[in-house]
Structure formats: C-alpha cells, structure tokens
Amino acid sequence: LTLLLLSYRGGKRSLADTDTADAMSSLKATATATEATKFKTNEWIYFQQSRQHSTRAGYVKTARRDGGYHVRIVQNSTIVDVERVSASDARRQMRAVQPVEQDAEFKAHAADWRVLAHDREHGGGGKKKKAAAADADAMPCDAPYVALHEALRKERPSGTKNERRLRLGTFNVCHLGGGANPHPPEKIRNLAAVIRRSLADVVVLQEVSTNADETVALLAAEIGGGDWGFRLSDATGGSGPAKGECYALLYNRTRVETVLGGEVPAVESFMYNRRDTGHAAFRREAEWGTAQRADFSFAGASAARLPGFFRLASCSGRSLVVATVHTAFSDAATRRQQFRALGSLLPSKPLDCSRCVFALLGDFNSNASNTEGMTSSASFAQTKFGQALADELTQRCRFSNVSNHHDATSWGGAHYDEAYVQADAVGSRHAHVYPIQRRIAALAREAVRKRRPGGGGGGPVAAAADLNPLDVFTPPELRPERGSIHHKTFDSCVFTDHLLVFVDVEFQAPSELPAKGRRLYAKAVAAQATAAPRASNSSVASNRAAAEAPSSDLTVVALREQLRERGLKVGGNKAELVARLQASSDLPKLTVAVLKDMLRSKSLSVSGKKAELVARLMGAGV
Numbered sequence: 001l002t003l004l005l006l007s008y009r010g011g012k013r014s015l016a017d018t019d020t021a022d023a024m025s026s027l028k029a030t031a032t033a034t035e036a037t038k039f040k041t042n043e044w045i046y047f048q049q050s051r052q053h054s055t056r057a058g059y060v061k062t063a064r065r066d067g068g069y070h071v072r073i074v075q076n077s078t079i080v081d082v083e084r085v086s087a088s089d090a091r092r093q094m095r096a097v098q099p100v101e102q103d104a105e106f107k108a109h110a111a112d113w114r115v116l117a118h119d120r121e122h123g124g125g126g127k128k129k130k131a132a133a134a135d136a137d138a139m140p141c142d143a144p145y146v147a148l149h150e151a152l153r154k155e156r157p158s159g160t161k162n163e164r165r166l167r168l169g170t171f172n173v174c175h176l177g178g179g180a181n182p183h184p185p186e187k188i189r190n191l192a193a194v195i196r197r198s199l200a201d202v203v204v205l206q207e208v209s210t211n212a213d214e215t216v217a218l219l220a221a222e223i224g225g226g227d228w229g230f231r232l233s234d235a236t237g238g239s240g241p242a243k244g245e246c247y248a249l250l251y252n253r254t255r256v257e258t259v260l261g262g263e264v265p266a267v268e269s270f271m272y273n274r275r276d277t278g279h280a281a282f283r284r285e286a287e288w289g290t291a292q293r294a295d296f297s298f299a300g301a302s303a304a305r306l307p308g309f310f311r312l313a314s315c316s317g318r319s320l321v322v323a324t325v326h327t328a329f330s331d332a333a334t335r336r337q338q339f340r341a342l343g344s345l346l347p348s349k350p351l352d353c354s355r356c357v358f359a360l361l362g363d364f365n366s367n368a369s370n371t372e373g374m375t376s377s378a379s380f381a382q383t384k385f386g387q388a389l390a391d392e393l394t395q396r397c398r399f400s401n402v403s404n405h406h407d408a409t410s411w412g413g414a415h416y417d418e419a420y421v422q423a424d425a426v427g428s429r430h431a432h433v434y435p436i437q438r439r440i441a442a443l444a445r446e447a448v449r450k451r452r453p454g455g456g457g458g459g460p461v462a463a464a465a466d467l468n469p470l471d472v473f474t475p476p477e478l479r480p481e482r483g484s485i486h487h488k489t490f491d492s493c494v495f496t497d498h499l500l501v502f503v504d505v506e507f508q509a510p511s512e513l514p515a516k517g518r519r520l521y522a523k524a525v526a527a528q529a530t531a532a533p534r535a536s537n538s539s540v541a542s543n544r545a546a547a548e549a550p551s552s553d554l555t556v557v558a559l560r561e562q563l564r565e566r567g568l569k570v571g572g573n574k575a576e577l578v579a580r581l582q583a584s585s586d587l588p589k590l591t592v593a594v595l596k597d598m599l600r601s602k603s604l605s606v607s608g609k610k611a612e613l614v615a616r617l618m619g620a621g622v
Contacts, residue, residue: 039063039090042120044097044113046105047073047082054413055105057097057112058082059120069094072119074112075412078487079119108441111468141479143471146447147186148495149193151473155443157198158432159504166259168322169200169502170361170417174491176205176219177212178244184493186475188215191496192222198434200502201255204310205248206326206363210235216248226607229253231267236305236326237297247308247324254606257593259507262316263610272296272307272345282311285356286321287397289348294341301337303328307345307362315591318355318507325362335365339385346420347397353424353508360399360420363498379405379415398423402430402503408437409499411487417501424508431503444469470494 039045039060048055058073067087071094072079085093097106106113161167173191177183195203208216213232220228233247249267257264270278274293277283298304305326313319323345328334345360366380380386381401393399402419403409409417419431435443444467474485474494491497559577560570569580595613596606604616 038067039069039094039096044116045071046095046097047071048093048095050093054408056413057109057116059116072116074109074115075414079115111471141471141482141485143467144448144451145474145476146444146451146472147475148190148473151443151447152193152197152435155197155435155439157434157502158436159429159502161199162504162506164259165504165506166202166255166320166357167198167200167502167504168359168361168419168421169195169198169203169500170206170324170363170419171195171203171500172206172326172363172417172496172498174207174496174498175245176208176496177215178209179492181493182209182212183215183218186478186494187492187496188219188222190473190494192219194434194500195250196223198500198502200500201259202249202251202312202320202322203500203502204322204324204361205250206324208232208246208248210244210246212246212248216250220250223250224252227252227254229267231269231310233269233308233310234271236271236308241303242305245305245326247310247326249310249322251312254593254596256312256320257314257591260312260314260316260318260320261591262314262318263592264312264314268311268313270309270311272309274344278309278311281313282309282321285319285351286358287347287349287351294344296338296341296344298334298337301331301334303331304334304338319357321356321358323358323360323362325360325364327363327365329365336385339364339380339383339389342385342389343392343396346393346399347422349396350398351422351424353422355507357425357505357507358399358422359425359503359505360418361501361503362418363416364418365416366405366418379403380418381405393420400426402426403501404430407431407433407501409433409501411437411440411495411497411499413437416498419501419503421503421505425505426503427506429504431501434500434502437499440469441467444472448472 041060041063043060045058045060046055047058056073056075058071060069061072061081062070064070067090069085069090071082071085073082074080171191171194176187176191205216210232216230216232220230229251231249233249236242236245236247247269249269251267253264268278268282270282274295277288277293278286282288296304296306305328307323307325310322310324311319312322325338325342325345327338342360347358351358364380366383366386381390381403382405386401390401399420399422402421403415403417405415407415409415448467470485470487470490471479474490478489478493479485485494487497556574556577559574559581562581563570563577570577572580592610592613595610595617598617599606599613602617606613608616
C-alpha cells in the first residue's frame with residue numbers, strides 16, 4: 001500500500017495523485033460557477049441596500065480583484081457613487097438586469113437607465129465636460145406639464161383627523177426665500193398645497209433663508225389666508241451656511257386657539273442655549289430642570305446648526321412647545337455628535353400633559369447614506385444612538401420616536417425626518433408622510449393620462465409609464481433644452497426634496513391625569529384666577545352693573561334705548577330684546593376662536609383683534 005502511494009506502476013498514477021487531481025478539478029468547477037455569478041464592468045444592476053430601502057438602478061463602474069465592486073446608482077435623480085461593495089454584500093444587494101421591454105421593474109426605471117447610459121458612455125462621473133457632453137446628447141424633454149398642486153387635489157393624507165387634536169408637521173423646504181429667485185410662485189403653490197391637504201395645524205420648516213419674511217408670508221397666505229400666522233427664528237449659526245439659514249413656524253390661529261382653549265397673543269421663538277434656553281416660564285413648564293445640556297456648536301464644527309424652539313402659550317394656561325433640529329448632511333462626524341446630544345433638547349422629567357405638549361420634529365438626515373456608504377446606512381431609530389436615546393427618554397421623560405423608519409420621507413426614497421413626542425400626548429398613534437413617496441410616480445402617470453386625448457385607453461398609460469415625475473411637475477419654462485431637469489433646479493423652483501411628516505397630539509383633561517397631574521393642574525388654575533386683574537373703582541363697578549341690568553324688570557322702551565346705544569337691532573318682542581342685550585354683554589367673555597366661529601356662521605370677516613370681532617358681532621345684532 002505504501003509503495004502504491006509513493007510510486008507509479010506501469011505509467012499509472014498513485015491514489016494520492018488521483019485524489020489531488022479530483023480535488024483540483026472540483027475547485028476549478030467551483031471557481032467556474034463562482035465566475036458565472038460575478039458582475040462585469042459596465043453591467044447594468046439593480047441595487048437594494050436592505051429590504052427597508054427601495055431598489056435603485058445602476059451599473060458596475062469597476063469590478064475589483066478582491067471580488068468587490070464600485071457601482072454608480074441613481075438616487076434623488078442624481079448619480080451617486082457607492083465605491084465599496086464587498087463580495088458578500090454584493091450577493092445580497094446586487095441583482096442582474098434583464099432589459100426586457102415587458103418587464104415592469106425595468107420599465108419603472110426607464111428614466112434612470114437613460115441617465116445611466118449617458119453617464120456610462122462618457123466615462124462615469126467626475127468631470128463637468130463629461131456631464132456637458134451627456135446633456136448635449138440627451139433628447140429634449142417632451143413630457144406634458146401637470147402642476148403638482150393639481151395632481152394632489154384628490155390625494156388624502158393617512159390617519160383620521162380629530163378636532164380635539166393638533167396635527168404637527170415638519171417640512172424641509174430646501175432654501176426657501178434664498179437665491180436669485182426668493183419668491184418662486186410654483187414652489188410656494190406646491191408647498192402650500194401639501195400643507196393644506198395634509199390638514200396640518202402647525203408646521204415647522206427647516207432650510208428657510210433668514211431674509212425670507214415676505215416669502216413665508218406669501219406661503220401662509222396661500223395656505224389659508226388670514227387664518228394662518230408665521231414666525232421666523234434667529235439664524236441657526238454664526239458662520240458658514242448656517243448664518244443665512246433659520247427655522248420658521250406656520251400655524252392655523254383658529255385651530256390652535258380652539259385646542260389650547262384661549263387666545264394666543266404671540267408666538268415666541270428662541271435658539272438652544274446649553275445654559276439659558278428661552279426664559280423662566282418656558283423652562284418651568286417644559287421641566288427644563290438642571291440637567292446637563294450639550295453644546296450644539298461643537299466648537300465651530302462644520303454644519304453644526306443650532307436647534308430652535310417655538311412656544312405657543314394661550315391665555316388658558318396651556319402651551320405648545322415645538323423644538324426642531326437640522327443635523328449635518330455631508331459631515332458624518334458632526335452628525336454623529338448631534339445624534340449623541342439630542343437628549344439635551346427634551347425635558348428632564350415627565351410633563352403635565354394637561355398644560356403643556358412638547359414635540360421634537362426635524363430633519364435628522366438619519367439616512368444620509370451617500371456620505372457614509374450605502375452598505376452601512378440606516379434610519380436614526382435603528383442606529384445605536386437612536387436605540388440609546390429611546391431607552392434614555394423612556395425612563396427620563398416618557399418621550400418616544402413616533403416615526404416609522406420604513407416610510408420614505410424624501411422625494412428620492414430615503415428616510416430623513418423624525419418626530420419625538422411625549423407618550424401621554426400621542427398615545428398609540430404614529431407619524432405619517434404626505435404625500436406618500438411611492439405614490440408620486442403614480443400621481444404623475446394618472447395626471448398625464450387625464451391630460452392626453454383618449455386617456456382612458458391602454459396606449460397613453462403605457463406611454464406614460466416611463467415618465468420622470470420631476471419632468472412632469474416642472475413648468476416648461478424651467479425645463480432645460482435637452483435631458484431631464486436637474487434636481488437642484490426642481491428643489492429651488494418647483495418643490496423640495498423632502499416630504500411633509502406629521503403626527504397628531506392631544507392635551508389630556510385633568511381627570512385623565514394621575515393624581516399628581518391633577519394637583520398641578522388645579523394649582524395652575526388657582527394661580528391664574530389669583531393673577532386676574534381686579535377692578536375696584538366706582539366707574540368699573542357702575543359699568544358692570546349696567547351690563548347686568550338687562551332683565552325682564554325693564555320696560556320695552558328702556559330695553560330698546562340700551563340696544564340703540566350699543567348699535568343693535570331694536571325689533572322683536574320683549575323676550576327677544578332681553579336675550580339680545582344679554583348676549584351682547586357676554587360676547588367679551590368668549591374666546592377669540594368662539595367669536596370667529598360665530599362670525600363665520602353669519603358669513604362675516606374673521607380678521608382683526610378681539611375687540612374688533614366683538615364690535616362686528618354686535619353690529620350684526622348678535
């Protein structure tokens with residue numbers, strides 16, 4: 001046996017050599033099989049980072065020797081490099097493309113394939129002259145124009161609106177009010193349509209120019225005329241892009257005053273300060289306490305915008321606090337620092353939800369995957385920072401992240417925006433997105449089908465299947481001569497790259513609170529009553545007596561005389577005269593929201609201060 005293993009006999013190989021040859025043959029076969037599954041340079045691919053992310057069209061720019069790849073994909077209508085996809089990740093994230101015209105998935109990415117074809121033909125990114133050559137070869141855009149605000153007319157938001165709740169929203173409006181065109185009419189109409197049709201009551205905006213007062217005023221008027229107010233914050237920083245950027249709050253006066261139970265004299269705005277945020281009243285009602293707060297300037301780090309706060313306090317003692325943040329996008333290190341410090345923006349202990357509702361809404365850039373690498377990105381709630389913050393807030397102040405990290409909050413399909421709200425105010429509800437990202441392409445197709453002759457047939461539907469929504473919703477005067485519109489032009493002149501995220505919150509009644517909460521509420525009511533001004537002079541007393549004078553004891557002549565003095569109608573029997581006079585005496589005691597409802601019921605104007613509203617109702621004979 002030993003001789004057989006060590007020598008050849010009659011030209012025959014030994015058993016060991018036979019086993020070695022078989023093993024080599026097996027390895028070659030395996031290598032051949034593996035070779036067959038590899039992607040080649042310039043090969044079309046589908047790229048999907050994870051099951052939670054949308055599939056993107058792309059191609060292989062370079063197949064590396066270690067089995068990995070450098071690929072280029074289309075994200076937010078822009079070609080993005082994913083420089084390092086390992087061999088193991090490629091098996092999960094990359095699929096070959098079968099360019100068959102009847103394939104629905106292939107047709108859905110038709111616009112992306114055209115962009116990628118030009119990019120691949122001219123060498124794959126890097127130099128402006130290559131991009132210019134690609135644009136020169138592109139075909140003119142012949143997509144029919146449909147206004148986005150018209151396409152959204154029948155698109156309803158998710159969730160059920162309850163009149164007892166306030167709908168809070170966050171919306172990154174992409175440099176609104178800045179640049180060469182500070183008042184873009186198409187963008188203002190589209191932003192207003194999204195806010196109005198989402199049924200939001202309060203919306204905080206990010207990326208607003210510091211000199212955009214007139215633009216935000218136009219936006220508020222487009223949303224709801226005189227019923228909508230606004231407030232701009234200070235600049236989000238003292239240097240760089242943050243110096244020219246601020247936050248803005250849009251709010252429906254009537255809805256806010258109705259839910260808060262009284263008039264809101266003014267909206268306060270202040271920026272985060274680790275030592276002295278806001279004023280004493282805010283810090284007391286928001287349970288700011290003495291907790292250690294982080295420094296959000298991070299020693300002048302790049303893109304370190306300061307967070308902002310808006311406070312809406314009513315005469316009833318209730319208040320709404322909306323905190324907002326816009327974390328760094330291109331600077332991953334600064335963004336990670338901001339994530340670690342987010343707990344500094346929230347209360348140090350649970351709030352009394354009958355008096356104050358507090359929400360943190362904003363653009364977290366939580367899935368800024370084009371800067372950290374597509375293979376490692378995740379929404380903020382899924383990161384270790386998000387999980388650590390969730391545990392901390394649950395124990396400290398009963399706040400939770402109500403966003404659904406599966407929802408795309410941007411036009412391109414990424415999840416960027418988050419919402420943190422106290423558990424007592426939100427219950428089991430979660431945040432929603434409007435419009436839903438996966439509906440955008442369908443909205444474009446449906447709108448084009450209705451515009452084309454014979455839109456009910458199959459031909460126009462097939463022709464519209466490969467339309468780029470950016471082209472459809474862009475007016476012809478803003479389109480380039482060749483190729484699709486650039487996403488930066490779309491964001492600055494037509495809409496924005498984000499979608500609106502909203503959540504419904506509700507103040508609790510004192511009976512719904514635990515014993516400690518009821519005691520705090522009773523104490524607040526008693527303090528408010530004690531602080532009410534007391535008039536003691538004789539003229540005020542006589543006026544009050546005159547107001548209480550109307551009764552059945554007065555004659556009809558005396559009742560009519562008092563009605564004439566107040567400019568009210570004098571017709572009717574004695575009971576009607578008494579009722580009319582008593583109602584006029586009670587009007588000043590009503591809230592602004594109730595007065596406006598009474599004016600609307602009589603088709604009268606609802607603008608002006610409280611005294612003007614009362615006078616208008618008295619003049620109408622109420």
